[in-house]
Amino acid sequence: VKIGVFDSGIGGLTVLSALMKIAPGHDYLYLGDTARVPYGTRSATTVVRYSLSVASQLALEDVNCIVVACNTASTYALAALETACAPLGIDVIGVIKPGVTAALNAYTQGAIVVLGTEGTIRGKAYQHALMAARPNLDVTGIACPLFVPLAEEGWTDGEIPAAVAERYLRPILTQSGVVILGCTHYPLLIPVLNQVLPNATLIDSATATAHVVAQRFGKQERPGSISFQVTDHIDRFCRVGTRFLGLEPTQVTWVDLVAPSGTFAEVLSTYMEQSSS
Amino acid sequence: VKIGVFDSGIGGLTVLSALMKIAPGHDYLYLGDTARVPYGTRSATTVVRYSLSVASQLALEDVNCIVVACNTASTYALAALETACAPLGIDVIGVIKPGVTAALNAYTQGAIVVLGTEGTIRGKAYQHALMAARPNLDVTGIACPLFVPLAEEGWTDGEIPAAVAERYLRPILTQSGVVILGCTHYPLLIPVLNQVLPNATLIDSATATAHVVAQRFGKQERPGSISFQVTDHIDRFCRVGTRFLGLEPTQVTWVDLVAPSGTFAEVLSTYMEQSSS
Numbered sequence: 001v002k003i004g005v006f007d008s009g010i011g012g013l014t015v016l017s018a019l020m021k022i023a024p025g026h027d028y029l030y031l032g033d034t035a036r037v038p039y040g041t042r043s044a045t046t047v048v049r050y051s052l053s054v055a056s057q058l059a060l061e062d063v064n065c066i067v068v069a070c071n072t073a074s075t076y077a078l079a080a081l082e083t084a085c086a087p088l089g090i091d092v093i094g095v096i097k098p099g100v101t102a103a104l105n106a107y108t109q110g111a112i113v114v115l116g117t118e119g120t121i122r123g124k125a126y127q128h129a130l131m132a133a134r135p136n137l138d139v140t141g142i143a144c145p146l147f148v149p150l151a152e153e154g155w156t157d158g159e160i161p162a163a164v165a166e167r168y169l170r171p172i173l174t175q176s177g178v179v180i181l182g183c184t185h186y187p188l189l190i191p192v193l194n195q196v197l198p199n200a201t202l203i204d205s206a207t208a209t210a211h212v213v214a215q216r217f218g219k220q221e222r223p224g225s226i227s228f229q230v231t232d233h234i235d236r237f238c239r240v241g242t243r244f245l246g247l248e249p250t251q252v253t254w255v256d257l258v259a260p261s262g263t264f265a266e267v268l269s270t271y272m273e274q275s276s277s
Numbered sequence: 278v279k280i281g282v283f284d285s286g287i288g289g290l291t292v293l294s295a296l297m298k299i300a301p302g303h304d305y306l307y308l309g310d311t312a313r314v315p316y317g318t319r320s321a322t323t324v325v326r327y328s329l330s331v332a333s334q335l336a337l338e339d340v341n342c343i344v345v346a347c348n349t350a351s352t353y354a355l356a357a358l359e360t361a362c363a364p365l366g367i368d369v370i371g372v373i374k375p376g377v378t379a380a381l382n383a384y385t386q387g388a389i390v391v392l393g394t395e396g397t398i399r400g401k402a403y404q405h406a407l408m409a410a411r412p413n414l415d416v417t418g419i420a421c422p423l424f425v426p427l428a429e430e431g432w433t434d435g436e437i438p439a440a441v442a443e444r445y446l447r448p449i450l451t452q453s454g455v456v457i458l459g460c461t462h463y464p465l466l467i468p469v470l471n472q473v474l475p476n477a478t479l480i481d482s483a484t485a486t487a488h489v490v491a492q493r494f495g496k497q498e499r500p501g502s503i504s505f506q507v508t509d510h511i512d513r514f515c516r517v518g519t520r521f522l523g524l525e526p527t528q529v530t531w532v533d534l535v536a537p538s539g540t541f542a543e544v545l546s547t548y549m550e551q552s553s554s
Contacts (some may be wrong), residue, residue, distance in 0.1 A: 035323050036313055043510035046312050118513075149426050160444065164438050233320035234396075 001217045002027045004058035004066045006051070009037030010152065010237060011184030012069030013244035015095065016226075018210035019196070023048030025220025028227075029061055030249075032241075033198070033257065035231035038148065039072040040117025040183070045275055047119065049079035052084060056260035057229070065091040067213060071116055071182050071205065075123035084260075084267040098212045100129040103178045106201050110177030111138040113200075115134075115168075120182050144168045144183075144221045151185040152240050157192060165189070165196040177200045178203055188243065228252040278494045279304045281335035283328070286314030287429065287514060288461030289346030290521035292372065293503075295487035296344070302497025304505075306338055307419045309518075310534065312426040312508035315425065316349040317394025317460070322552055328354035329361060329545045333537035336505070342368040344490060348393055348459050348482065352400035361537075361544040366376075368493070373459075375489045376482030377406040380455045383478050387454030390477075392445075395420045397459050421445045421460075427437065428462040429517050434469060444464070455480055463505040465520065505529040 005016050009032050016030050033039075033054050051073045058066055066085060068074045073081075074094035082092045090200050103112055114126040121141040130139045131242055146164045154162055166173065176199040181187060187204050194202065230237045234252045242248045282293050286309050293307050306321050310316075310331050316324050323543055328350045337449065342344055343362060345351045350358075351371035359369045391403040423441045432438055443450065453476040458464060463499040464481050507514045511529045519525045537545055 035319065037318075041314075041513065042312065043513075046509050145430060146423070146426050146432075149423050153422060155423075155444075160437070160440050163440060167432075167437065229411075232323050236318065 001065065002029065002063045003213070003217070004061065004063035005069050006054050006058060006066055006073065007032050007069040007184060008038055008039040008050075008073065009034045010241050010244055011148070011250070012186050013241050014187045015067065015069035015209055017207040017245050018206045019213055020226070022207070022210035023214035023217065023219055025222050025224040026217060027225045029063060029229065030226070031058055031229045031255070032237060033231050034072045034233070034237055035209070038117070039070055040119045040148065042072075042119060044076045044123065045272070047072055047076040048080050048271055049164060049268060051081060052260040052264045054259045055081050055084065056262070056264035057084070057255060057257055059088055059090060059262070059264070063090060065093065065217070067209065068092065068094040069184055069206070071095055071184065072119040072123070075120050075125040080267050080271055084263040087263050093209065093212055093216070095205040095209045096129060098125060098208035099180050099182065100133065102205075102208035103130065103180050103203045104133055106203055107178050111140060111172070111175060112177060113172055113175070113179045114139070114141045114182045115144050115147075115179060115186060116182035116183065117148070118145060126180060126182055140172070142168055142172075147183065147189055148185045149189040154243055156188050160275050161189060161192045162196060169196055169236060172200070173197065174199060182207060188247070218225065226251070229255045231255060231257055278342060279306065279340045280490065280494070281340035282307045282346050283331050283340065283343055284346040285310050285316040285327075285350065286311045287518050288425070290518050290526070291345035291461050291464045292344065292483040292486055294522050295427055295483045296490055297503070299484070300491035300494060300496055302499050302501040303494060304502045306335065306340060306506065307503070307504045308335055308532070309514060310508050311510070311514055313467060315348055315394070317396045317422070317425065319349075319396060321400065322351045322549070324349055324353040325357050325548055326545060328358060329541045330534045330535040332358050332361065333539070333541035334532060334534055336362070336365055336367060336539070337543070340367060342370065342490075342494070344486065345369065345371040345488070346461055346483075348372055349396040349400070351400040352397050357544050357548055361540040364540050365538065370486065370489055370493070371404060372482040373402050373485060374485045375485035376402060376457050376459065376480060377410065380407065380457050380480045381410055381481075383480055384455050388417060388449070388452060389455045389457065390449055390452070391416070391418045391457045391459045391489035392421050392424075392463060393418065393459035394425070396421060403457060403459055417449070419449075420444055423479050424460065424466055425462045428465040430519055438469045439473060442469055445453060446473055449473065450499060451479070454478070456484060478553065500552035504527070506532045508534055510533060
């Protein structure tokens with residue numbers, strides 16, 4: 001099966017890394033929209049527009065399935081992507097539903113806290129999905145914008161990330177309960193988060209999503225292939241991406257994203273009409 | 278005089294703030310490309326392409342002058358912007374030359390250090406301009422990516438920004454000499470930088486650029502007007518921008534940047550041919 005993995009930039013490589021371990025043997029094409037990263041601070045409209053142009057490019061590559069690795073894109077654009085992909089027979093799998101299911105499975109008592117970008121937290125997709133499943137659940141979202149540049153700088157241990165985490169997580173430092181890592185960058189900070197939140201159970205949406213892909217498409221014995229497309233320079237993607245993927249990305253090509261075409265253009269046009277009215 | 282102030286996002290509001298104080302009475306139109314911010318981690322080609330599309334929009338608004346407030350755009354795109362603007366009679370003023378002149382005026386002995394984004398430091402525009410003026414100068418560039426999200430979060434004093442600054446600036450902590458703030462976000466960190474670098478003289482390119490504009494176009498007694506265009510949502514721009522401008526932006530409209538037209542399209546096409554050959 002040919003599986004497109006779509007992310008705003010480099011962070012989704014943690015999802016690809018989980019896919020390679022948990023659902024090996026498929027042909028993975030990772031597209032990082034590095035010319036327009038990050039999606040996490042952008043408006044819903046902009047995230048939908050960017051997501052449709054990325055998915056339109058993946059459809060041109062004849063993928064059978066698109067994994068929306070970016071939490072902010074999953075928050076705002078999943079419905080639009082499903083509508084555009086359905087007539088083409090392309091499956092769409094976001095990271096939020098798998099993360100929510102894994103969190104509910106791990107949950108025993110106390111609160112559930114979602115950590116993510118400004119966009120993911122403001123969009124409340126995790127919060128709504130959790131409350132839909134268990135209406136009386138105590139759910140809190142905390143936006144942690146500094147976590148992304150800390151992960152990209154490789155400052156993932158020592159005094160600085162601990163101080164930043166303590167500042168964001170001050171209201172929940174001693175809480176037990178479940179904490180969802182609702183951003184692809186955050187798995188790099190798991191050691192520091194375990195230290196700052198000693199009583200919490202951390203749920204990584206990347207791993208949960210990889211299990212959903214393995215359930216749907218199985219694992220294969222064949223080696224499978226992995227290739228990459230990025231919309232900005234390849235050298236930074238490879239340099240910083242190595243920390244996220246666990247190995248250096250190879251077979252990386254640059255693509256120019258043009259306006260979405262076909263069903264993607266139709267969905268965008270409908271969305272823009274609705275959001276302006 | 279109608280002056281367009283172009284920035285990748287919110288940071289250039291420190292330049293606008295300096296312009297309002299030092300060169301008052303003009304009609305300022307600030308354009309923040311918030312849908313594609315930050316430019317600081319992008320490739321030269323992408324920065325040139327984005328800069329030409331922003332300037333093309335400002336030209337449609339009949340500005341007489343474009344102040345390129347973004348250091349990364351000034352680093353990579355100034356020549357392209359000058360070439361495209363010259364036939365239209367639009368002046369182009371970047372932040373680097375004014376910053377370099379101010380640094381050389383303040384310089385007595387020791388080293389000159391430039392702080393900036395990855396793109397600004399890698400592009401070496403400050404370093405080259407300084408060395409062109411004084412070939413034997415000891416010039417160092419230090420990229421400080423965490424400074425931007427710290428400024429946008431408003432974490433500009435206390436333990437965390439001090440620890441981050443000490444980590445980036447470890448090689449120069451006790452040095453005297455001149456330190457150029459080569460990113461529009463960094464003036465918000467001046468108190469912490471003064472504390473971490475007690476012997477250095479800080480040079481703020483924003484203020485230096487405002488003096489160049491005042492020299493060229495004078496100050497006017499009339500009140501002047503200020504308006505804003507952004508390419509992504511207005512609410513975040515106003516909320517975060519208030520800290521940068523010193524007052525809340527009003528008269529903010531959303532614009533969609535289309536492909537550059539006229540001389541901007543011609544310059545882009547020439548640039549793309551040259552950079553791919």
